[in-house]
Amino acid sequence: MNSAQLAAASRARWSTLNQVAAIHPHDQTEADDQRRVMEWITSGAGLYRLAKPATPPMHLVSYFQVIDPDTGSLLLGEHHKAGLLLPTGGHVEPGETPWEAVARECAEELRLTARASSRFGTDPAFVSVTSTVGAATDRHVDVSLWHVIHARRAEVDYFDEEEFTRIRWLSPDEVLATAVGQLDPCMHRFTRKITATGSGPAAGLRPDGVAGGCLCGRLRFTVSGEPDYPHVCSCGHCQKRAGGPLQSWVSFPLDGLRWTGEDGAPTWYDTFPDTTTRGFCGTCGSHLAAHDYGDTLIGINLTALDDQHDPRLVPVNQSFRDDAVGWLPQIPDTQHSTSR
CATH class of the missing domain: 3.90.79.10 (Nucleoside Triphosphate Pyrophosphohydrolase)
Incomplete structure (x- = not known):
C-alpha cells in the first residue's frame, strides 16, 4: 500500500x-x-x-x-x-x-x-x-x-x-x-x-424515543428522554409561525434528538439572532422544533409528534397570556412559567 x-x-x-x-x-x-x-x-x-x-x-x-x-x-x-x-x-x-x-x-x-x-x-x-x-x-x-x-x-x-x-x-x-x-x-x-427495557445505554429499540415528523414526511425524528414543561405559547413569534393563535411545545434533552428522514435536519431560522432558532421543513413548511443556543434541551412542537396522547404531554401553562387572542379560552396555569 x-x-x-x-x-x-x-x-x-x-x-x-x-x-x-x-x-x-x-x-x-x-x-x-x-x-x-x-x-x-x-x-x-x-x-x-x-x-x-x-x-x-x-x-x-x-x-x-x-x-x-x-x-x-x-x-x-x-x-x-x-x-x-x-x-x-x-x-x-x-x-x-x-x-x-x-x-x-x-x-x-x-x-x-x-x-x-x-x-x-x-x-x-x-x-x-x-x-x-x-x-x-x-x-x-x-x-x-x-x-x-x-x-x-x-x-x-x-x-x-x-x-x-x-x-x-x-x-x-x-x-x-x-x-x-x-x-x-x-x-x-x-x-x-x-429490546431490553430501561433508560440505560442498552435500553431497547422499540422505545427508540417518541417519533414525529412533518406533513410531507420528508423530515422525521425521534426524541428520547423525559418530556419537560409541555405548554402552549401565545407570543407574537409563535402566532406568526403557527399561522394561528398559539403554538404548543414540549422540551426533550437535545442529545436525545435524532433526525431520521430522507431530508435529514430541518431548515433553521433565527427568530432571535444568536439566541433562539426554529426548525421547519423546507418542503411543506411544517414547524418542528425550537432551540435556545447553549441550552441542553430542545423544544419540539407537540403537534409534530406521531402520538400526542401521553399524559406527560398535556400542557401545564400558557406563556405570554397578555398576547393571546381574547376569543379563545386559555390553558389552566398548573405549572407557573417564568417567561411572563
Whole structure:
C-alpha cells in the first residue's frame, strides 16, 4: 500500500477500536468478546478478509439488522451457504469503516440507503466473536459488529437472491422463539439487548424515543428522554409561525434528538439572532422544533409528534397570556412559567 492507503487503513483501525470500546456490553459474554476484539485490533493483526474463505482466519464483519420502526419487526434472510436465518451484512473491505461496509452491503443486498437507528446511530450496537460452521478448510472466526438500521416493510422490495433464499420479518418474540440452531448463535442475545427495557445505554429499540415528523414526511425524528414543561405559547413569534393563535411545545434533552428522514435536519431560522432558532421543513413548511443556543434541551412542537396522547404531554401553562387572542379560552396555569 502507498502512504495514503496506509494512513486510511490506520484511521479505519483506530476508528473501529473506538467504536468497539464504546459498546456497553449486555452480558458477560459480550464483555469478554469486546475485550478480545480490542486486544486483537491493538495487536496490529490484519482486520480484513483478503482471500476467501479464511485468509486471515479471523476477520471483520459488519452485520446490519433491519428494523421496521413502525412495528419493531426484524428482517432476517435465509442464507444459502450457512443454512441459517441471518441479518444482512458482509465482510468489511480493507480500509473500510464498519459503517461504510453497512452502507455498501445495504445497497448491494437490499438496494436501500442505510438509515441509521436513532438510538445507536452509525455505531455498532453489539459485538460478537463466532467460529463459523462448514468444511474444515473453510472455517474461520468472524468478528461481527452488529449495527441497527431502520426501513419500513414496504420499502424492502428486493433482496440478493445469490445470498438468500428468501427474507422474513419476525417480531422480537418470534426471533426468541426460533431455535438457536436456526439462527446466528448470538441472535438471541442481540435481540434481548436491543429490546431490553430501561433508560440505560442498552435500553431497547422499540422505545427508540417518541417519533414525529412533518406533513410531507420528508423530515422525521425521534426524541428520547423525559418530556419537560409541555405548554402552549401565545407570543407574537409563535402566532406568526403557527399561522394561528398559539403554538404548543414540549422540551426533550437535545442529545436525545435524532433526525431520521430522507431530508435529514430541518431548515433553521433565527427568530432571535444568536439566541433562539426554529426548525421547519423546507418542503411543506411544517414547524418542528425550537432551540435556545447553549441550552441542553430542545423544544419540539407537540403537534409534530406521531402520538400526542401521553399524559406527560398535556400542557401545564400558557406563556405570554397578555398576547393571546381574547376569543379563545386559555390553558389552566398548573405549572407557573417564568417567561411572563
